[in-house]
Amino acid sequence: MGHALCICSRGTITINNKRYLSIHRLGEGGFSYVDLVEGLHDGRFYALKRIVCHDKDDRQEAMHEIEMHQLFDHPNILPLCAHAVVEKGSKHEAWLLLPFLKRGTLWQEVEALKDKGAFMPEERILAILHGLCRGLQAIHNKGYAHRDLKPTNVLLDDDDQPLLMDLGSMNQARIEVRSSREAMTLQDWAAQRCTISYRAPELFTVERDCVIDERTDVWSLGCVLYCMMFGEGPYDMIFQKGDSVALAVQNDLTVPQNTRYSPALECLLCSMMIVNPQQRPYIAGIICQLEEIQPPPAGQDTTRI
Incomplete structure (x- = not known):
């Protein structure tokens, strides 16, 4: 675990004996916030994610996110540069130092x-989709699922390559449910950790005797693809209007009529x-379909999928 020191009067922090200058706040959520910081040792910019931990369970969840990052060295998964857990009065904060990608998220694009x-041209959609599939397959191949894939959890680098981030909801890919209690526990967990308008149908009403697997990510990936094609997720407006997303996802998807995209992409x-x-x-089947539409660019390393 990294060592950290906060020197608030100078606006700097130290992680693993390296100092970083705080620049400004990039964003915040319910229990975390992200600051732009500059490494005084290398002049590079980083995103410092601070997770507020109120108790032991919060600290365990933060450590889980750190451990998930450490599992991967993949061009389509955001790497973890350094981390630390520090005391803040009666609470703790977990600090995750991540690369700063100035282009922001897929949702911002x-x-x-x-x-x-x-609207995004089909060739660009396919290229971004290739990267998302490679990142997801790397996660699935290690026996995990992302569980909260959405456009705001995808960053774009300078080469327009997507990087998956926010790995805190990741858990084992295959979950066996063998009782009503287990089903309710998983359903409650999904309600808290899986964004409603990108959540797979099987996570809204979990059956008492079933297996939930990594194909929840394939559903979420479909919602992300829809968003790239039509400017919003298929269930975003339903959620915003206050209608039942749980009911809507039980029906077959209706694709808006358009002439921008090929029938193969709609399929x-x-x-x-x-x-x-x-x-x-x-995800392997999705990659096969995708490469029938558009083979990966020449020279791209497909061995890391």
């Missing part, structure tokens, strides 16, 4: 296009969003 009255989208999880393809 979709919003910027909407503001211009533009790929529909295959991701099959309501019955046992009929939904695994």
Whole structure:
């Protein structure tokens, strides 16, 4: 575990004997916030995620996120540069030092296009989708699932490559449910940790005798693809209007009529969003369909998928 020291009067922090200058707040959520910091040893910018831990359970969850980052060295998964857990009065904070990507999230890119009255071209969608699939397959191959894939949890680098972030909801890919109690426990967990408008149907009403697997991520990936194609997730507006997302996801997806995208891309989208999880393809099947539409760029290393 890293060692940290806060020197508030100078606006700097030290992690693992390296000092970082706080620049400004990038964003905040319910129990965490992210600051832009500059490494005084290398002049590079970083995003410092601070997770507020009120008790032992919070600290364990923060350590889980750190451990998930440490599992991967992959170009489509955001790496962890350093970390520390520090005392803040009666509480603790977990600090995750992450690369700063100035282009921001996929959601910000979709919003910027909407503001211009533009839509993402199919070739770009396919390229971003390739990267998302590679990152997800790396996670699935280690026996885990992301469980909270959405456009705000995808960063874009300078080469337009996507990086998966926010790994705190990751857990084992295959979860066997053998009782009503286990089903309710998983359902409650999903309600807290899996964003409602990107949550797979099987997580809204968990059956008492079933297996939940990594294909929940394939559903969420379909929602992300829909968002890239049409400027918002398929259930975003339903949630915003206060209607039942749980009910809406039980019906087959209706793809808006358009002439921008090929029938092959629409078919790929529909295959991701099959309501019955046992009929939904695994990520390897999605990659096969994707590469039939557009092979990976020449020279791209597919061995790291």
